[in-house]
Amino acid sequence: MHRVVVFMMVGAIVGAVAASFIVPPVLGWYNEPGAISPGKPIETLCNVPELIRYTSSRLLRGQLIGAVVGAAIGLIAGLFITMRPRPVVIGTATRTRTA
Numbered sequence: 001m002h003r004v005v006v007f008m009m010v011g012a013i014v015g016a017v018a019a020s021f022i023v024p025p026v027l028g029w030y031n032e033p034g035a036i037s038p039g040k041p042i043e044t045l046c047n048v049p050e051l052i053r054y055t056s057s058r059l060l061r062g063q064l065i066g067a068v069v070g071a072a073i074g075l076i077a078g079l080f081i082t083m084r085p086r087p088v089v090i091g092t093a094t095r096t097r098t099a
Contacts, residue, residue: 007078008071015070016063023062027055 003082004075004078007074007081009074011070011072011074011077012067013070015066015068015073017066018070019063019066020059022066023059026062027058
């Protein structure tokens with residue numbers, strides 16, 4: 001059981017680190033303004049504190065999701081690695097005599 005928990009913790013850390021690299025580019029792509037009118041420059045106005053709150057919360061949510069997915073994968077990997085077939089013990093046959 002100890003190994004399974006270690007695999008889950010390692011998976012959670014790896015998932016959070018992976019999300020730290022994956023989520024920012026996705027957020028940039030998702031929030032990029034599109035060109036509504038071709039040939040015109042894109043005009044944007046934004047509320048900076050709200051934008052920072054939004055981006056931070058999305059990044060933290062992405063890291064949490066990555067950690068949960070990593071922990072689940074670690075749980076499955078840990079269970080498969082630590083589960084081994086138990087040896088079957090066959091007892092010797094003893095003959096009892098009734099008198």
